[in-house]
Amino acid sequence: MATPAPYIQLKKLEVAYNDYVSGLRGVSLDVNRGEFIFLCGQTGSGKSTIIKVLSCQVKPTKGDAVIDGRSLASVTPEEVPMLRRKIGIVPQDFGLLPNKKVWENVGYAMRAVGRSKHEVRDEVPAILERVNILHRADAYPTELSGGEQQRVAIARALINNPPLLLADEPTGNLDPGHSDEIINILLDLNSQGTTIVVATHDIMQVERANQRVIQLAGGMIDKGDHDEELLQHMHEDPLEFPTES
């Protein structure tokens, strides 16, 4: 029986922001459907660049990134919106609209992708319930804790019921308690079949989640695949990642 093709493939992926700054320098990686992976590394290691490539915010300079058989190197601007509807994106800064309530933030995104008011009314409560934030539906983002705001951002990323969720530092601004909540939500979504890619430097959460870990350094994969030695090293000195000699 043939092995199914990986859901995400990075093929010698290179991203150069300009002549002097490289985001990625030849990253190759396969992620299977339904997997949960952590991309770890220092600031500037390239983890957010991978998220940006996969969400079509940055185009590969060399090599390719493939999602579900679709090459992102050759994607046209007209195709990007439809591709993004198959990907939930949770940005680092939550990206919530302060003048809209929680349910309006989610509803606004749904309206932007062509859903009717009727659909918004019907579907928003269920989406908010999935991330345990329905009880704050009428609150404004400024009235929410960091963890609650992150849950709203995840809820918004789920409006298209995407098979892939990309989260950039979802626990970056949160205390350990709220970080646990967010990772639990992501693990729960993963258990329902959603492929999850998380860029993070939150070692405690990486260790606790016990999922696949890819460590990046200087735009390249340094170590990967749930390396005990790697986790041990990260735990001891989270700012000093081992680099290839």
Place this chain on the structure above:
Amino acid sequence: MLDRLEFLLNEAFVSLRRNKWITFAAITTSAMALFIIGGFAFAYFGLASFAGNQESKFDINVFARTDASPEQVQALGKRLEKLDGVKQVTFRSKAEVWKEFQTENPEISSGLEIENPMPDTFNITFSDLKKAKDIVAYARKMPEVAPKDGVQYMGDVQALIEQVMSAIRWLGLVLGTVMLATGGILIYNTIRLTMVARKKEMRIMELVGATRQTVWTPLMIEGVAEGVMGALLATAVLWIAHSVVAKLLETSLSVIKVGEFPLLLTTIVLCLSGAVYGLVCSYLAIRERPTEELPR
């Protein structure tokens, strides 16, 4: 469909409400531009129509030589009739002219026992006023026409009207262009400011997979709305200006009758112009969005 339209319109009007003052500036400047162009167009066409109505008054009188024979006078009349731009040639014999003069000026002519000094006269009206000068020049060269003052022509008045019309045309064009450019820059800036103010919304729309049309259409609607609102304001001011000028002209120069203000036509023409103008300005503003901000 209506639901979609409601969303896009709502997005556009949120921006208009948010940037109240710059929107106000853009609308009033566009209104001024359209008012100036519309006002000058009214003045130009009004004067052209007035000049057209006066064409019959810009007739010329051609006097035959007093020693010309009846055959020569008849031949002169036929040649004048054939000239390009001539509408009608009316012949009045020297006897008719003299009799008319005596009737109109009894205090001068009564008791005069002199030979009829009046010449045979042709009155010419034009089908094309622009050819009047050529006709006059040609008639002056005709041998049957009296060599001195053989052609009586109100050329100066016609030249004055043409000069005024030309001045109005140029002034309207220059002022209108300046105001259009100013209004355009303001609409452009309004849209750019909107894009800055709505950066977050636009980013979210793009991240969740909204199409470029969904992101851009509200901005285009905003530009069109500003153009149309400017046009409506310009129509209202034009209407008021028209009635004031009409009243002034009719009381001071009772001969002039100013026509009704074509409200519907003006509204349609100006609103269409304003809409196209706003659309073009907003499109230019959106098109120049830095590439790193664009959804790829």
